[in-house]
Amino acid sequence: MKLKSLEISGFKSFADDTKIEFEDGVTGIVGPNGSGKSNISEAIRWVLGEQSAKNLRGSRMPDVIFNGSSKRKPLNRARVTMILDNTDHYLKSDYTEINVTRKLFRNGESSYQLNGQDCRLKDILNLFMDSGIGDNAFSMISQGRVESIFNSKPEERRFIVEELIGVSKYRLGKEKAKRE
């Protein structure tokens, strides 16, 4: 499974339809301060279902919609599509290519699509659960999070390692069984 491309339109500083293709190997994104590098990683976080505007450096979710510049008027909707190569069926789906789309309009209307079909946020979260990919998984590590990992207590760091090796779900299951 790999990230093939990302289509961003009306999201943060990306007013125009923008397609970013990820070739094999390592991709680095470089550019001057304020050119939109972090906005790209936030587009990925957002399409994966991020629900906290604060995690996207905003105060309300519509803050992700392009809000105008000296030359352009604000736009009415943000749209991000992530295209994944799933030929190895790493993600539990019959599709060999998976497209995930999220849209948000200024009036608050929002939608998610999986391979062109309307779906719920829950369907997206389920698809990526236990895959190591997701709005809160360790495939995405923000600048602030690197610091918090370094500065965390040993027990907290253990939690991170457990999550990485996939033990967390068993621990959560055990805790749930104990409660019941």
Ligand code: ATP
């Ligand atoms: P740095 O190198 O400093 O980390 P960067 O390349 O990561 O910079 P970003 O933080 O991704 O840059 O982009 C910041 C730019 O995005 C700012 O100019 C900001 O005005 C713009 N921006 C953020 N949200 C929106 C929005 N909703 N509409 C228009 N522009 C926006």
Ligand code: MG
């Ligand atoms: Mg940045």
